Amino acid sequence: MDTGIFPIRSWTDFEQQFQSQFFPVNAEADAINTLEGSSYYQGNRTVDDYLDSFLILASDAGYTDPQTLVVKFCHGLKLNVQSQIATMPFRRPADTDPEAWYAAAWRIDQAWLVNEAFQSTLQSMTMTPACSTPAQPTPLSVLCSSPAALPSVLPRPPLPPPVPSSRIPMDVNTV
DSSP states (O other), rough: OOSSSSSSSSSSHHHHHHHHHOOOOTTTHHHHHHHHHHHTOOTTSSSSHHHHHHHHHHHHHOOOHHHHHHHHHHHHHHHHHHHHHHHHHSSSOOTTTTTHHHHHHHHHHHHHHHHHHHHHHHHHOOOOOOOOOOSSSSOHHOOOOOGGGGGSSSOOOOOOOOOOOOOOOOOOOOO
16 A cells, blocks of 8 residues: 555455455365364254354355255254154154255254243242252242241241230349
8 A cells, every 4th residue: 555556456356365365275175074074063052053054064065955955954953953853743844845944943942042041030030049949849848948048039927926925024234
């Protein structure tokens, strides 16, 4: 810029230089190699994130056969999601319909995430400092050893009125 000479004379020149600097030498071969390995698997990612990266890899690899796309997609899915789709008793996606598999996996993952949030909310509602959260629901009477340890969301029964005493208090500080 200081000399007034620009090495890029056209948009085509820019595209070529950009691709040579930032794109892999052979994106198709890299994508195919990735899809033949296991590094593209879902792992701890959401289906949404996995699907995004899978679609980019499949496109870069030039995969267009629907059955190949379904097989590769299923192979990388978490086993529980893949099993739920594969064993659906009704409306199971065809093995040649990748879009239906993508949608089914996404719906299962979303339902799981909603349920996880719901369970987390339930746990936070029942947790108290004096009580520990058990793995399975347990009556509060077993969890908490004293009425003071009951969660503050539960109404406490009123205390009984004091019983009048016939005793006379003792003066402790008299000489």
